[in-house]
Amino acid sequence: xxxxxxxxxxxxxxxxxxxxxxRLQQINIKDLPLLETVAAQFNIDSxxxxxxxxxxxSGCHSDxxxxxxxHLKPILEEIEPCEVGxxxxxxxxxxCKYAFARATEIGNQIRKLKLSGPLPAHLKIAISxxxxxxxxxxxxxxxxxxxxxxxxxxxxxxxxxxNPRIGxxxxxxxxxxxxxxxxxxxxxxxxxxxxxxxRMAPYIAQTGIEHLRKKIxxxxxx
Numbered sequence: 001x002x003x004x005x006x007x008x009x010x011x012x013x014x015x016x017x018x019x020x021x022x023r024l025q026q027i028n029i030k031d032l033p034l035l036e037t038v039a040a041q042f043n044i045d046s047x048x049x050x051x052x053x054x055x056x057x058s059g060c061h062s063d064x065x066x067x068x069x070x071h072l073k074p075i076l077e078e079i080e081p082c083e084v085g086x087x088x089x090x091x092x093x094x095x096c097k098y099a100f101a102r103a104t105e106i107g108n109q110i111r112k113l114k115l116s117g118p119l120p121a122h123l124k125i126a127i128s129x130x131x132x133x134x135x136x137x138x139x140x141x142x143x144x145x146x147x148x149x150x151x152x153x154x155x156x157x158x159x160x161x162x163n164p165r166i167g168x169x170x171x172x173x174x175x176x177x178x179x180x181x182x183x184x185x186x187x188x189x190x191x192x193x194x195x196x197x198x199r200m201a202p203y204i205a206q207t208g209i210e211h212l213r214k215k216i217x218x219x220x221x222x
Contacts, residue, residue, distance in 0.1 A: 027075070042059070083119070090103050140155075190203055
């Protein structure tokens with residue numbers, strides 16, 4: 001059975017355990033009886049859908065998570081292990097009348113990227129399916145916004161929280177295949193040059209967006 005990784009949120013009582021490797025993008029009315037039955041069986045107090053569509057549960061003992069997932073599989077979607085951090089995508093065409101681009105598909109392609117080594121810090125990547133940018137791509141480490149159904153803009157170095165920073169637009173009107181390749185180039189350069197624990201925003205602030213553009217335009221091996 002698939003190995004699960006959990007994260008305990010110590011600030012909540014009882015603690016929440018996040019089930020990594022699966023996501024739940026939408027709950028239908030017909031799913032509610034299953035959730036109610038499983039919650040009672042595993043003593044779950046609450047189920048939380050995180051902003052990246054992964055789920056956390058409270059009340060369930062960690063050694064029963066494998067069994068829990070086996071019961072919830074009819075409504076869960078298995079996702080690829082991710083080396084780049086947390087990926088936020090909007091529901092796009094599933095429930096948004098403004099969406100015109102394949103945000104979820106782009107997120108899945110980025111999730112599958114294999115890097116040459118571990119990143120200096122845990123990153124957040126956001127892909128928007130329309131120009132309203134509900135996933136907040138301009139204040140994520142890496143953001144992707146659509147220009148058309150097939151072309152995208154790439155933003156790097158955004159940050160929220162106590163030290164907000166609007167990300168820099170690295171390149172505009174990028175074809176989908178090149179977009180994913182470009183994201184990998186950015187991540188590989190960041191992996192080599194950034195200090196341990198340094199997020200993308202301070203890295204870009206320190207080196208400058210032109211440094212990144214120059215390295216990529218030269219097809220530098222970094």
